[in-house]
Amino acid sequence: MQYDPKQSIKIPIDTLTVGMFVTAIEDSKRVNLANAGRVPTQQAIRQLVKNGVKYAWVDQSLSVKGSVFKPVSDQPEVEPEGAPPAPIKRKKMSRFSQQKKASKIIREAKGLAQKILNQTFEGKSIHVDELDGWADDLIESVLIDSDALHCVSALRSKDEYLLEHSVNVATLLVSFGKHLNLPKETLKQMAIGGIIHDVGKIKVDDKVLHKPARLTPEEFEHMKLHQVYAGEIISTVTGLSDIARDVCLMHHEKLDGTGYPRGLTAEQMPTHGRMSCIVDIYDALTADRCYKKGMSSAEAFKILLSLTPFHLDRDLVYKFINCIGVYPVGALVELSDGRVGIVWTSNAAEPLKPEVKCFYSRKYKRFIDVSYVDVKHSKVTIERAIAPSSLEVDPTPFFDV
Structure with a gap:
């Protein structure tokens, strides 16, 4: 209205x-x-x-009776004659502005991911320079205010899994890399690797790719070929860095050498390759798929930790959890008083006490007036993380500012 x-x-x-x-x-x-x-x-x-x-x-x-209003004058303030010009300050963007920009970045990323898949399907070459500008915007958004970006990327659609997964892997890799103080150029190349990391799936049989049930051993072997196809596809890409190539080709490798497509061992996997394994598994676990519902972040963390130290790098898994927080921005949580909300703002100093945007009460089984609860300064605590699929109402409208 x-x-x-x-x-x-x-x-x-x-x-x-x-x-x-x-x-x-x-x-x-x-x-x-x-x-x-x-x-x-x-x-x-x-x-x-x-x-x-x-x-x-x-x-x-x-408004309620008794409210005292102090209207702003429409007259512009006049600078005294001869006054020195005020210094130009870079205004920090509001959450609304940041989230609007984040939505644009995510939309562009999905468009680029779709374009890459279309080009691959048509046998055309992928041009890395098309991804450069988007990667720069993504990095700037993460460096300025990653909360807005993660809140937008938390919105998922089962029908767009392949596109959203590629975008989210790229976003999470940049956030993770920032947390580890990696150089900006490395962040950029990891973002590019993330957006193309599943390009080989375009050549996988759709009946296998979209099967709403567990794959048979034969079907799984066929699915694993997407990494072989990816290697063939990106071998024709000019300007693709080694880092981007590693992210694309190593995200299914395991430290003990039992991964695919090359069966690399820990000594052969650089840090960014190990990071891609963690991020890929985490995003896949928390997303709704054609054959399963997404789990909460807390459940996904337990699985990541269970895969250490043989499959995943334990030190990096702990750092990843610290990076996105025990309760990541965009995750759904239930408070001790029964209210349900979206983790809205992270709290690096006290990760168990973020700010939560509440919109529903499980106690009263109804929507409530939207309110923001800073758990750090509240008597309530976070009771549990909630998988979106287990919530009895649709939280989607409340991700907007």
């Missing part, structure tokens, strides 16, 4: 009070709210301030 500015007044965010009916907010430009309504708590106001909101539009007639 769009709101007419003439029916609302603009006030500074620091004069907003509980009970006022907000119709729109502004950081650097006008933004219409998806869920306009009365301000429920002081915490909600603090969250707006934290997100860089400067002004709010409020409807006086729908």
Whole structure:
């Protein structure tokens, strides 16, 4: 629903009070709210301030009685004559702006992944330079505010698994690499490797690729050929770095030499190759597939740890868990009071106490007014992580800011 500015007044965010009916907010430009309504708590106001909101539009007639409004003057501030120009500051983007940008990056990535699959299917060459600009945008987004990006990438569709998996592997590799303080150019090459890492599946029989049941031993052997096909495909790609090539061809290798396609051993696998194995398995475990429901992050972590030290690098698995957090941004959790929400903002200092965007109550079996709970400063605790498939309602609309 769009709101007419003439029916609302603009006030500074620091004069907003509980009970006022907000119709729109502004950081650097006008933004219409998806869920306009009365301000429920002081915490909600603090969250707006934290997100860089400067002004709010409020409807006086729908606000609680007794609200005191202090409208902003429409007259621009006049600089005194001869005053030195103010220094140019790089404004930190609000969560809304970051999430909007993240959505664009994810859309572009899916488009690129689809284009690569189409080119491969048609026997055309892949051009790495098409991925360069997107990889730079992805890295910038992760370096500035990875929370917004991970919240967007948490939205999954079973029908788009192959595209989303490629995008998520690329995103997670960049975040993981950032956590390990790897050089920016390495992050870029890992992103490119991530986006093309499953390109060989375009040559796998669709009946095997989309089979809604466990594969037979013969079908699994056929599925494993996607790595052989990938090797053949990327051998024709000019400009592909060794790092990107390793990410693409090593994500099914195992430290004990029992992986495929080459049966590499630990001594033959560089750090970025080992990282790709961890990230690929984690994203596959947490996604809905044609034959299974995705599991929670906590369940996936247990499986990753169970695969160490013979298949996966134990030290890197622990670092990966520390990187994305015990409760990753975009994950669903249930609080001790029965409320369910999305992990909205990470807390590096105390990973067990992130900020949660609550929207549903399992106690009362109904949707509730959206509220943001900073677990670090709350009496409630996180009771458990929830797999999206096990939640009785659809959380998708609440991933928007």
